[in-house]
Amino acid sequence: MKILLSPGQHENVWMWRHEKNGAFNVRSGYRFFKNLTNGDTADSSNAYEEQKMWKAIWKMRVPNKVRVFAWRACKESLPSKYNLFKRKIIDSPACDFCNNSIEDVSHAVLQCHIVKVAWRQLVPALTFFPELCTVTEAIVSLLHKGDQGLLSRFFLIAWSFWYRRNKWTIEHSLLDPLQAANYAISLQKLVIPAPATKPFNAETGLLASSSYWVLQAKC
Structure with a gap:
């Protein structure tokens, strides 16, 4: 997570790092996750964000068979x-x-x-x-x-x-x-x-703390 500090008293806002204007939209998010499910994880930030998705799936309060189903559904x-x-x-x-x-x-x-x-x-x-x-x-x-x-x-x-x-x-x-x-x-x-720290990743089974968002001071 990157934090840009503002000298004034301004409210912080969350910025989606995959759009220039920082605004999230479903098309941008889908394009990002589509790249993940196609194995496009060469970029380190993509790898962190992929791990965030699998972490959210692992943290679901559901039977293990449903988590496995979710993983396989994401991977088609x-x-x-x-x-x-x-x-x-x-x-x-x-x-x-x-x-x-x-x-x-x-x-x-x-x-x-x-x-x-x-x-x-x-x-x-x-x-x-x-x-x-x-x-x-x-x-x-x-x-x-x-x-x-x-x-x-x-x-x-x-x-x-x-x-x-x-x-x-x-x-x-x-x-x-x-x-x-x-x-x-x-x-x-x-x-x-499920314990939040238990490893679960699409390819390696590993988790890492990450964020899809950048916290930016509103100027």
Whole structure:
């Protein structure tokens, strides 16, 4: 963190270091995290900020399987129909529920019309997300809000929708999305908060204290 001191009595403001004007916007945040998930961590500040993202995921008060899901969703490494289609394992990447969209991870847990209805009921604060919001874009917006509890709730619900998807794909057992989500949310009460210092990083498992923001004196 860099602190620029002002000689006068002025209020300090947070500045987003990845925009010249210091103002955060979802497009800038998404571009930054997209570079991270593509492995672009050569710059030291990017490495610190990537660690900040994984630290936020590790600190979530959720079962470990949900943290692993969150990591894999960010890396787009879950066995979605799109990923299986790219590897020539299946013949079609179409979503089993709506049949007219490609099922990547973001579609399965955010964009499919069935789960979108559930999202609106379960987390009204997420209704500002754009129509084709990805998991990474969602994380950018949630981190900007600074609400760790909302981040945990988001991934619990997203995990429940992925679990529901798998039950249908593997067992042809259809679960109600609201029931699945409410069950996942109830698991949060049984979880002991994870220690903030426990290592968890996308590539190495390491954490480091960092900030996405620069504290600048308002002149």
